[in-house]
Amino acid sequence: MDYEPFPRQLTPDQRVVGTARVPDEQRRTTPPVPVKIIVAGGFGVGKTTTVGAISEISPLTTEAEMTMESIGVDDPGPATSKTTTTIAMDFGCVTIDKTLKLYLFGTPGQSRFAFMWDDLIRGALGALVVVDTNRIDDCYPAVDYFERAGLPFVVGVNTFDGQLGYNLDEVRWALAVREDVPVLSFDARFRGSVRDALLVVLDQALHKSIKLNSH
Amino acid sequence: MTYPGGRDHPRRDAAPGVRPFLRTKPAPGQSEAGDTNSTLRPFVITSGRVDGPDPDINMETQVSVHPGAAPTRLPPEKRAIVTLCVEPLSVAEISARLHLHLGVTRILVGDLRADGHLEVHVLGDDFPDPETIMRVIRGLRAIS
Ligand SMILES: Nc1nc2c(ncn2[C@@H]2O[C@H](COP(=O)(O)OP(=O)(O)OP(=O)(O)O)[C@@H](O)[C@H]2O)c(=O)[nH]1
Numbered sequence: 001m002d003y004e005p006f007p008r009q010l011t012p013d014q015r016v017v018g019t020a021r022v023p024d025e026q027r028r029t030t031p032p033v034p035v036k037i038i039v040a041g042g043f044g045v046g047k048t049t050t051v052g053a054i055s056e057i058s059p060l061t062t063e064a065e066m067t068m069e070s071i072g073v074d075d076p077g078p079a080t081s082k083t084t085t086t087i088a089m090d091f092g093c094v095t096i097d098k099t100l101k102l103y104l105f106g107t108p109g110q111s112r113f114a115f116m117w118d119d120l121i122r123g124a125l126g127a128l129v130v131v132d133t134n135r136i137d138d139c140y141p142a143v144d145y146f147e148r149a150g151l152p153f154v155v156g157v158n159t160f161d162g163q164l165g166y167n168l169d170e171v172r173w174a175l176a177v178r179e180d181v182p183v184l185s186f187d188a189r190f191r192g193s194v195r196d197a198l199l200v201v202l203d204q205a206l207h208k209s210i211k212l213n214s215h
Numbered sequence: 216m217t218y219p220g221g222r223d224h225p226r227r228d229a230a231p232g233v234r235p236f237l238r239t240k241p242a243p244g245q246s247e248a249g250d251t252n253s254t255l256r257p258f259v260i261t262s263g264r265v266d267g268p269d270p271d272i273n274m275e276t277q278v279s280v281h282p283g284a285a286p287t288r289l290p291p292e293k294r295a296i297v298t299l300c301v302e303p304l305s306v307a308e309i310s311a312r313l314h315l316h317l318g319v320t321r322i323l324v325g326d327l328r329a330d331g332h333l334e335v336h337v338l339g340d341d342f343p344d345p346e347t348i349m350r351v352i353r354g355l356r357a358i359s
């Protein structure tokens with residue numbers, strides 16, 4: 001295939017949009033500054049439900065590659081093998097104002113596999129790790145990762161109709177997260193509940209930001 | 216450490232065996248770029264490029280048509296991206312709306328930027344400042 005070469009340097013006269021010549025100022029829409037929060041957790045824990053409950057658009061899905069590391073739990077060899085795998089990631093957004101937009105990215109993690117979320121967490125405010133108490137260990141990779149990355153995170157136990165298999169102290173105990181990591185319960189189906197969980201994430205993010213900016 | 220409660224659920228050991236991943240995982244940032252082209256289709260669309268995507272172009276990064284872009288013949292995927300970005304759009308949204316793999320979208324957006332078709336609104340890697348976070352908090356609180 002050959003494409004028409006595109007001149008890198010245009011004189012103002014040459015600038016065209018579509019077929020009409022339009023001054024730059026009239027065309028330019030300043031985009032909002034995007035900020036993002038990650039919603040992570042095992043399969044079927046309610047990530048998409050969480051994103052959908054708060055998003056102003058119904059969650060969109062995209063496919064992404066993640067580096068995946070299988071870890072010697074069943075096969076305790078010294079070498080860990082790295083592969084890439086395609087995962088479905090969903091996202092939604094909340095417009096804060098004309099100049100600020102919050103994105104939520106729902107991403108799976110899976111027991112016994114660790115995903116590399118490096119791109120995902122770059123610039124992120126923090127993460128909500130969604131937990132289903134029937135399968136607490138599904139969230140270990142996410143907790144491990146965010147802990148290592150120094151990303152503020154909150155553990156949110158999705159109550160699934162008020163059914164809490166364990167109480168929050170038990171969840172905290174099982175996860176062995178630091179004292180300053182909030183462990184809370186929420187209902188992924190309700191906007192107010194998701195909003196409150198995200199506010200706790202933001203509170204953690206604010207602490208980190210103030211600390212970073214204080215010296 | 217004592218375990219609170221005493222029901223019949225299977226118990227897990229507390230530290231440090233609880234989360235067996237702690238010891239084995241490399242720190243974030245150590246994953247290799249360039250190992251993201253394992254499937255055929257993305258490889259074809261991006262003309263076989265195997266270098267990692269531009270780190271400036273993340274999922275939430277805003278992309279819009281370059282005001283000075285001249286109309287030119289583009290392959291279908293690229294044309295579709297340019298058409299969508301008349302209004303600023305995130306890379307993730309472009310990917311979702313066009314059913315394009317995210318990695319492919321990032322590479323194509325990078326190419327379109329290099330060729331002067333798209334403006335990529337690059338943000339620094341700095342953690343957001345307190346004022347920005349406060350604005351998000353106020354904005355979310357206003358949601359009912
Ligand atoms: N009753 C109840 N059902 C829920 C709740 N949260 C999620 N569900 C249901 O649980 C199922 C899984 O929820 P999803 O939001 O799709 O979970 P997910 O984490 O996105 O799942 P994957 O993307 O497949 O990993 C869906 O059928 C939801 O309707 C909840 O709080 N209560």
Ligand SMILES: [Mg+2]
Binds near residue numbers: 090
């Ligand atoms: Mg989902």
